Amino acid sequence: MSETKSAALRTPRRRSESAVPHVPTAPDAAVQLKSQGLTKTYRKGGVPIPVLRGVDVEVRRGEFLAIIGQSGSGKSTLLHILATLDAPDSGEVHYEGRRIDNLPHGQRDRVRNGQIGMIFQFYHLLPELTALENVLSPLMISSSILGYWRRRREYTDRAKELLNVVGLGHRLKHRPRELSGGEMQRAAIARALISGPQVLLADEPTGNLDRGTGQEILQILGRLNRERQLTIVMVTHDMAIAERADRVVRLVEGRAERSKL
Amino acid sequence: MDWPLELPPPLLTDEPMYKLILCWRYLSTRYIALASVISVTLGVATMIVVNSVMSGFAHEMKDRIHGILSDVIFESHGTGFDDPEYHMDRIRDVAGDYIAGMTPTVHVPAMLTFEYSGKSYTRPVTLIGIDEKTQGQASDFGKYLLHPGNREKMSFELRDGGFDTADRQDGAPAGGRSALGEAGWSYRRWCVERKKAFDAEHPQRVEPPEPSGNLVPDGSESTAGLNDREVMLTSGEEEADSEEPAGHPTSMAADPFQPQAETFDPAKEQHTGLVLGVALSNFRDESGQEQFLLLPGDDVRLTFPNAANPPGAATDWFTIVDLYESKMSEYDSTFVFVPIQELQKLRGTLNPQTNIGDANSIQIRLKDERDAELVRDKLRQSFAMQLYSVSTWRDKQGPLLAAVQMETSILNILLFLIIAVAGFGILAIFFMIVIEKTRDIGVLKALGASGRGIMGIFLSYGLSLGMVGSGVGMVLGLMFVTNINQIAKGLSWLTGHEVFDPSIYYFYKIPTIIEPWTVTWIVCGAMLIAVMASVLPARRAARLHPVEALRYE
Numbered sequence: 001m002s003e004t005k006s007a008a009l010r011t012p013r014r015r016s017e018s019a020v021p022h023v024p025t026a027p028d029a030a031v032q033l034k035s036q037g038l039t040k041t042y043r044k045g046g047v048p049i050p051v052l053r054g055v056d057v058e059v060r061r062g063e064f065l066a067i068i069g070q071s072g073s074g075k076s077t078l079l080h081i082l083a084t085l086d087a088p089d090s091g092e093v094h095y096e097g098r099r100i101d102n103l104p105h106g107q108r109d110r111v112r113n114g115q116i117g118m119i120f121q122f123y124h125l126l127p128e129l130t131a132l133e134n135v136l137s138p139l140m141i142s143s144s145i146l147g148y149w150r151r152r153r154e155y156t157d158r159a160k161e162l163l164n165v166v167g168l169g170h171r172l173k174h175r176p177r178e179l180s181g182g183e184m185q186r187a188a189i190a191r192a193l194i195s196g197p198q199v200l201l202a203d204e205p206t207g208n209l210d211r212g213t214g215q216e217i218l219q220i221l222g223r224l225n226r227e228r229q230l231t232i233v234m235v236t237h238d239m240a241i242a243e244r245a246d247r248v249v250r251l252v253e254g255r256a257e258r259s260k261l
Numbered sequence: 262m263d264w265p266l267e268l269p270p271p272l273l274t275d276e277p278m279y280k281l282i283l284c285w286r287y288l289s290t291r292y293i294a295l296a297s298v299i300s301v302t303l304g305v306a307t308m309i310v311v312n313s314v315m316s317g318f319a320h321e322m323k324d325r326i327h328g329i330l331s332d333v334i335f336e337s338h339g340t341g342f343d344d345p346e347y348h349m350d351r352i353r354d355v356a357g358d359y360i361a362g363m364t365p366t367v368h369v370p371a372m373l374t375f376e377y378s379g380k381s382y383t384r385p386v387t388l389i390g391i392d393e394k395t396q397g398q399a400s401d402f403g404k405y406l407l408h409p410g411n412r413e414k415m416s417f418e419l420r421d422g423g424f425d426t427a428d429r430q431d432g433a434p435a436g437g438r439s440a441l442g443e444a445g446w447s448y449r450r451w452c453v454e455r456k457k458a459f460d461a462e463h464p465q466r467v468e469p470p471e472p473s474g475n476l477v478p479d480g481s482e483s484t485a486g487l488n489d490r491e492v493m494l495t496s497g498e499e500e501a502d503s504e505e506p507a508g509h510p511t512s513m514a515a516d517p518f519q520p521q522a523e524t525f526d527p528a529k530e531q532h533t534g535l536v537l538g539v540a541l542s543n544f545r546d547e548s549g550q551e552q553f554l555l556l557p558g559d560d561v562r563l564t565f566p567n568a569a570n571p572p573g574a575a576t577d578w579f580t581i582v583d584l585y586e587s588k589m590s591e592y593d594s595t596f597v598f599v600p601i602q603e604l605q606k607l608r609g610t611l612n613p614q615t616n617i618g619d620a621n622s623i624q625i626r627l628k629d630e631r632d633a634e635l636v637r638d639k640l641r642q643s644f645a646m647q648l649y650s651v652s653t654w655r656d657k658q659g660p661l662l663a664a665v666q667m668e669t670s671i672l673n674i675l676l677f678l679i680i681a682v683a684g685f686g687i688l689a690i691f692f693m694i695v696i697e698k699t700r701d702i703g704v705l706k707a708l709g710a711s712g713r714g715i716m717g718i719f720l721s722y723g724l725s726l727g728m729v730g731s732g733v734g735m736v737l738g739l740m741f742v743t744n745i746n747q748i749a750k751g752l753s754w755l756t757g758h759e760v761f762d763p764s765i766y767y768f769y770k771i772p773t774i775i776e777p778w779t780v781t782w783i784v785c786g787a788m789l790i791a792v793m794a795s796v797l798p799a800r801r802a803a804r805l806h807p808v809e810a811l812r813y814e
Contacts, residue, residue: 036750052670078806080808085706085811086806086808105712109710109711110709112706112707112709113708114709118707119707120811124700125701125703126283126705128283128286128290129282129286134520137705137708138709140282141279141705141714144277144278145278149278223679
């Protein structure tokens with residue numbers, strides 16, 4: 001973490017290395033993911049600690065949004081609530097115009113499985129599975145044994161293709177412990193995209209990587225955003241990394257503020 | 262927060278794929294969990310072995326008891342009843358439809374006396390008078406005789422040779438009964454020859470042919486005994502055959518044929534036939550080999566009470582015509598069978614005019630032995646219970662069978678507790694695995710796995726472990742049971758003393774019966790315990806909050 005902070009100072013400016021010129025998303029694109037007045041309070045030893053105090057965020061289709069804030073500012077909590085992994089104390093989350101935070105468990109599971117992909121600071125690959133199997137795991141979750149067996153070829157091809165996109169096509173059979181941090185994060189990105197989600201939520205995706213590797217990951221994310229019109233919401237505490245995004249929202253004292261950027 | 266506990270889907274094909282692959286991966290990478298089911302394995306194996314051996318024993322015992330006793334036994338409380346034919350007719354009136362065969366018997370306590378090597382031996386026995394024509398219809402008596410001809414058709418006439426020379430049981434040492442090879446008429450004639458030769462060689466020992474030869478001069482008798490013992494000592498290490506010639510001439514040389522020498526030629530004639538329990542005729546030496554003191558062809562004397570009041574003693578000579586081996590040591594060492602008419606005559610109950618004598622029990626065989634209780638109750642209603650008692654073979658040996666049954670149940674309970682203890686081991690290990698896997702559970706939930714699905718992983722993991730544990734246990738148990746005799750032999754060799762002593766149980770092999778249903782129940786029970794032990798950890802896994810699980814370090 002501290003490494004990324006110091007690295008941020010030396011980060012080369014702007015996204016000039018991308019070959020395709022970046023076209024910022026039109027401000028009139030449809031709102032894809034939206035939160036209204038989200039509040040969340042944790043209790044520690046009986047003392048309530050308000051983390052979110054009414055967060056309003058709007059993410060438009062195809063947008064690359066960075067949410068920046070200090071450690072403990074509630075960035076991750078916000079991301080978890082957007083992903084329906086956590087429930088807000090009050091407020092609403094809308095996805096494609098539909099409220100999703102109060103859906104029954106089964107439907108929320110399906111939203112996470114098919115609509116919203118997630119990547120994490122610590123990659124969170126399953127250690128028992130190979131890179132390829134890890135990428136396939138959302139499909140394994142959504143399909144029955146028989147259904148999976150019937151389409152296993154199609155699924156495997158799709159996973160291999162995605163692994164090629166993230167540049168990990170040569171390490172299909174390796175277990176996570178045999179991969180480097182960057183390679184694990186690439187596999188995690190492929191996993192997040194396997195079931196074709198519209199939105200990718202990234203929780204400090206470079207937080208545990210050295211600067212160079214982090215840049216590579218950010219390049220991949222940028223490319224996915226441009227080439228596949230993938231909506232990305234990335235949480236970070238590092239301004240230099242946040243600068244990669246189209247738009248930055250700053251989380252201060254539990255509220256979202258438009259960043260100076 | 263509310264995490265509803267839902268039932269798993271009913272069809273295997275509805276199960277999500279990840280359950281299968283994760284379950285399999287956990288199974289193939291967590292050896293500690295496999296170690297936790299070793300106790301399940303051992304418990305299942307032990308239960309299968311114990312149940313098989315116990316039911317083998319119970320079956321063997323039931324078989325033997327039932328083989329000797331007929332289905333229903335009709336007895337007199339007193340010393341007996343006259344006219345068994347009349348009683349049998351009355352029984353037929355009451356329950357004739359169920360009855361396949363009946364035979365009257367007379368049971369009296371008796372003393373068996375015989376001489377061997379000049380020493381006299383006395384044994385208390387139960388003397389049973391049987392009707393050889395109908396006995397076979399009422400019980401399996403005939404099956405236990407050692408001459409194949411007698412097994413086919415019972416006769417109290419001495420046969421010439423052909424007795425079984427081997428124990429008919431599996432696993433008995435071959436040639437253990439080679440002494441029986443010459444038994445019969447040829448043996449009887451050989452004994453007479455031997456005696457004549459002995460008398461010719463030792464003229465000084467020839468006893469004066471006194472009709473009242475009960476008082477044998479002491480000196481000659483004891484020297485003969487000593488002499489014979491020396492012969493026995495020198496040849497004692499040899500097998501039974503070499504012993505017989507040394508021993509028997511003198512047993513023949515003693516009294517038996519002298520009083521009737523003029524009228525009775527032992528080489529051509531026999532006394533009334535007698536079937537002797539095999540354990541009365543022999544003993545086992547240290548190596549477990551049977552050494553025969555008496556063989557078919559030998560003469561013995563029986564003393565028993567007559568029917569007078571108070572009873573006097575009746576004595577007569579009998580010739581052993583066959584041996585009886587039921588493998589129930591209690592019976593084999595006490596039962597002596599003689600023709601019922603002869604016994605009635607000797608006891609003085611036979612009416613010379615009608616040729617009808619007393620009996621004290623009627624053995625009844627049923628067409629279907631399951632009707633035994635019914636027939637018993639019918640007979641109890643129609644006969645005066647002050648005078649008669651009616652019982653089934655189960656009633657007669659009920660306590661013995663019940664004891665075996667109870668031992669089996671208690672052992673089963675104890676062993677099942679062992680498996681239950683193993684269940685707690687699985688519970689503990691599973692909790693550890695759930696804690697270890699907390700983050701992975703969070704990841705799976707973030708990827709869209711349901712609480713139910715997560716629970717399913719751990720339940721099927723528990724089921725798989727149970728299946729592996731009890732499956733291996735089943736294989737081990739069945740292998741143990743099928744090779745139990747070799748294992749017993751190996752253990753005997755290893756520990757240096759007999760694990761399973763055939764002289765105690767009268768069989769050479771440990772009897773086992775594998776009951777498929779028992780095995781199924783044991784295996785299913787063990788799997789159920791493994792699943793039940795995984796329910797709590799699985800619920801805990803299902804209820805983990807995904808965010809907290811993801812944060813778990």
